[in-house]
Amino acid sequence: MSEKELSDTLLQFSMEHKFLIVLDDVQTVDVSLKLVRLLADAVNGSRVILTTQNLKVAFQVDPQSSPLEIWPLIDQDLDVLIVGREDSVKELVSRLINHNDESLRVISVVGEEAIGKTALARNVYNRLDIRQQFPWRAWLHVSRDLEYRDLLLIILKQLPRIVLKDLEIMSEKELSDMLFKFLMEHRFLMVLDDVQTVDVWLKLVGPLADAVNGSRVILTTRDLNVAIQVDPWSSPLRLSSLIDEKSWSLFLTKVGRQEYNTELNDVKVDILKVCHGLPLAIVLLGGVLSAIEFKNWSRTIDLALAQQNKNQSPLSNMVDFSYNQLPSVLKPCFLYLSLFPKAYEIPIRRLLQLWLAEGFFRFLPNEIVPEDMARICFEELVCRNMIEIARWKSDGSPKMCRMPSFLYDDFMLKAKDIGFLHVHHCKSACTFTDSPEFYVPRLADQFGVESSTSKGHIRQLSSYVSFNCQKRDASNSGIGMFLKTMINRSGYVLFKVLDLEGVYKPLLPAKLSKLQNLRYIGLRWTGLDSCPASIGDLPCLETLDLKYTNIITLPISIWKAKKLRHLYINEMSIQKPPKESSPNLQILTELYIGANSPMINGLKMFTNVKKLGLTCHSKSAEQTAKCISQIANLQSLRLKSRDPFGQPVVLVLEPMKGHQSLLNLYLFGVINDSIDNLPRNLRTLTLSASELKDDPMPVLGKLLPQLNVLRLFARSYIGSEMSCLARHFPKLRVMKMWMLENLEEWTVEEGAMPNLVELEIRGCKKLKNSHGLEKLASLKELILTKMPEDFVADVRRKLGRDILLTNKWEFSTLDDPFLKLDQKRPDAPSTTK
Structure with a gap:
């Protein structure tokens, strides 16, 4: 048959029959678009399922249908920038794991700007064998704008056993002494990234120098003299440009053409000429070319060659070219x-x-x-x-x-330079002009607030972002005066973004609603006790983030914000539901619904919510479940059921059984009905305080074939034996078992969980026997926390292969509300990584 005859036959069939067609791994829109348009007139309930890595393909095929989004599962160990640097990786690892030298050693990685020093250090830092050798690790990007006290805070907040709320009020000497004591007791690995002068090392050498436990420091720098001064007894690891063969290998990896393609021969020479053996230039060019069709590669490469500026470095030329090739949006x-x-x-x-x-x-x-x-x-x-x-x-x-x-x-x-933003640093003076026409659309305060926010001559400001997390009155009053100034000046009517995430208890004016164009209010981690009652009077408000504050209730005026799309709260109550539908709301987390709260029936107003977090009373559990089942587009649900004292009570699952779009489910509460009622398409499932009496694994393994992540938290299962059957959990990658206090024996049959990469067992103190762990061929990381030493030794003996196996005796309880019922954390974490 001809193409037209085949098309007519398919068209006639589709008009007469209800069908389901799956188009798998669609990479371009051409064929699928023709097919979908051919079938478009079918009005008999037929469906087409299309899987694709590209959201743009989904929108072009059917613009009226909201795609069911799943982030791709990316190999987290893959670092494309290391291609061609395998020998350097091997050398750095061998120098870190040198059991014959227990003295502190500094390995400096030296090379010109953007040669790949940080990528090399990060790849090694995250390796399983390095994490096994160095349980305590810290990464510090060395910025000239950071004081010594800031450096100490950043390091300490990455180490275990550190109480965050006590650090902020400590003196510099107290912080230094704390770091010194910790480093004397533990073998550690620390990375000091982008060190430009030796001053930073001279400041840190006091807490570090006396470590004689095999600890190591990786230091990346462009200056060979810095490396020599830091550790004269250790020869630096020098990085240079890649030779052509390795450059080409890196390029092919970046563009997804690891197998040599003869079609690339015509452009190979020019590609190598553009990149000059610089890994970062190679991946930037690869990124540009990956975004266009192959037939246009030659023209793009010619353009890159033509636009090279001899007065700039090859990398600067590639950076400029990559930016210029970006679409305007x-x-x-x-x-x-x-x-x-x-x-x-x-x-x-x-x-x-x-x-x-x-x-x-x-x-x-x-x-x-x-x-x-x-x-x-x-x-x-x-x-x-x-x-x-x-x-x-x-x-x-x-x-x-x-x-x-x-x-x-x-x-x-x-x-x-182009007037897109201004950044104020704590050490750098603000150089605002006195001209009344001076325009700063976006202002960021990085670790300082007073001097920049007091500049009354900044006009037409549209966005303000602060990164000041110091607990001092000046930051509070500085923010308050800044906002009052905006409210009192007509020049600030364009103000759209107020992001104070991590700023400690900023003072918000009662008349905040006068900033009528405000669209984003970020108050996460601020520890605020209340927010202005008029916050709902902001007609343009799209995002309100009050997570991890002390606010316990929101005014009902919040529903007046008709454009609200993202509402993050911390188990807060709202006395009354909206009077009409809120079709724009996409995210609502986490709302508290009491026993007789009218908000139970108000859930049906949130017709388009994709991510929902609820805490309900046992009396409202069934009605809450029914309302959830009617939210057709819901993809992520965090549902907790507990009494006024925080203790778990009964959850109801049955009404949610048929939910098709739900992918991510977190349940805290007692489950009395069958877990057969769980939605079938789940990718992530977390159970906490479920008090399941029967082994849930045979049911879950058969019921949820798409499951990627399974977390069984405290008292989710109260039985003594658990079994994972053959061929169950075919896609499971991560499994966590915490505080299953009655569990004594766990069996994994051969063929179960074939793709499991990470397994974590915490506080299962009665677990004596585990059978079949050695059969998990894909397992890369096994984390044991607060487990009996006999169990740890037995597991280590059975596995007998290269795997990260740790037994950590200290851990945070913040991930499971049953382990720490008081979830309010007013102390903001470090905002510097």
């Missing part, structure tokens, strides 16, 4: 990252919502959800190596990101 998104301190780990949640509040995606077609567009832009910047992932969630999705350090210096200055 991506340029402000990328520049925005320079508001954050250098090497700062940015929560992706925070970044994407700030982009939205800034209005970077204002002119979107009606069928595209703004959050989806932000996600597309983020993914493309990651693919172009303009953003790097700093941390991952258990399910393999990215959690934290940062602007690569080698890009930060250039683009922070560029953003400032």
Whole structure:
């Protein structure tokens, strides 16, 4: 048959029959779009499931359908920048793990700017064998704007057994003494990244120098003299440009063409000529080319060669070219990252919502959800190596990101020069002009507030972000006076973003609602006790983040904010539900619903919520479950049921059994009905205080074939035996078992959990026997915490292979509300990573 005859036959069949077609791993829109358009007239309930790595493909195929999003499971150990540096990795590892030298040693990694020093150090820092050798590790990006006390705080907050709330009020000497004492007792690995002068080392050498327990320091620097002065007895590890063969290997890895492709021969010479053997230039060019069709590669490479400036370094030329090749919508998104301190780990949640509040995606077609567009832009910047992932969630999705350090210096200055933003550092003087026309659209305070926020001549400010987490009255009053100034000056009507995440108890004016264009209010980790009652009178408000504060109730005026999309609260109550539907609300977490609260029925007003967090009373549990089952687009649910004293009470699952879109489920409370009632498409499941009497694993292993992450927290199972059956949990990657106090025996049959990578067992004190762990071929990391030493020794003997196995005796209880019922944490964590 001809193509037309085949098409007509399929069209006729689709009109007469109800069908389901799966189009798997669609990479381009061409074929699938033709097919979907061919079938478009079918009105008999037929469906097409399309799986793709590219959100843009999904939107083009069916703009009216919101895609079911799953972050790709990325191999977290893969670091593309290490390709071609394998010998350097091997040498650095061997010098770190030198059992014949127990004295403190500093290994300096030296090379020109952006040669790959940080990437090499980070790859080694995260290796399993290094984590096994050095249980206590800390990473410090050395900034000239940080005082010695700041450096001590950053290091201490990465070490265990440190009480965060006590650190902020300690003197510099007390912090130094605490660090010294800790480092004398434990073998550690510390990375001092981007050291430009020897001063930092001279300050830290006191707490470090007397360690004779095999501890190590990795220091990255551009200056060979710094390396020699720091440790004259240790020869630096020098990095140079890659030879052509290794450069080409790195490029092929970056663009996903590891197998040699003869079509690339025509452009190979020019690619190597553009990149000059610089790993970062290679991945930037690879990122540019990955975003376009192969047929256009030659033209793009020619353009890169033509635009090279002989007065700049090859890397600077590539950096400029990569930025210039960004689509216009991506340029402000990328520049925005320079508001954050250098090497700062940015929560992706925070970044994407700030982009939205800034209005970077204002002119979107009606069928595209703004959050989806932000996600597309983020993914493309990651693919172009303009953003790097700093941390991952258990399910393999990215959690934290940062602007690569080698890009930060250039683009922070560029953003400032073009008037995109201004950044105030604690050591640098603000050089605002006195001209009344001076315009600073975005202002960031990095570790200082008073001098910049008191500048009354800054006009037309649209965004203010502060990173000052010091507990002192000056930061509170400085913020308060700054906001009052904005309210009293008509020049601040454009103010859209107020991000004070981590600022300790800032003073908010009662008349905050006068800032009518405010779209984003970030007060997470501020420890505030209340917020202005008029906060709901902000007509443009899209994001309100009150997580980890002491606020316990919100005024019902919050529902007047009709554009509200993201509401983060901390088990707060709201007395009355909205009077009408809130179709814009995408995220609501975490709302408290009492026994007779009218908010129970108010849940049906949140028709488009994708992420929901609720704490309910046992009397409202069944009605709450029914309402949840009616939220069709819900993808993530955190549901807790407990009494006024915080003790778990009964949860109801049955109404949620048929929920199709739910992927992530966290349950805290007693489960009396069958776990057969869990939704079938779950990727992540967490159970806490469920008090299951029967072994849940046979049911879960068969019921949830798509499960990636399983967490069984305290008292989730109260039986003594547990078994994982063959062929169950085919996609499980992470499993955590915490404080299953009655568990005595665990059996893993051969063929169960074939893809399990990480296993963590905490506080299962009666667990004596584990059978079959050695059969988990994919297991890379086994973390044992507060487990009997006999059990640890037995597991170590059975595994007998290269695996990270630790037995940590101290751990945080904050991840499980049953382990620490009081979840209020008013003390802000460090905002510097």
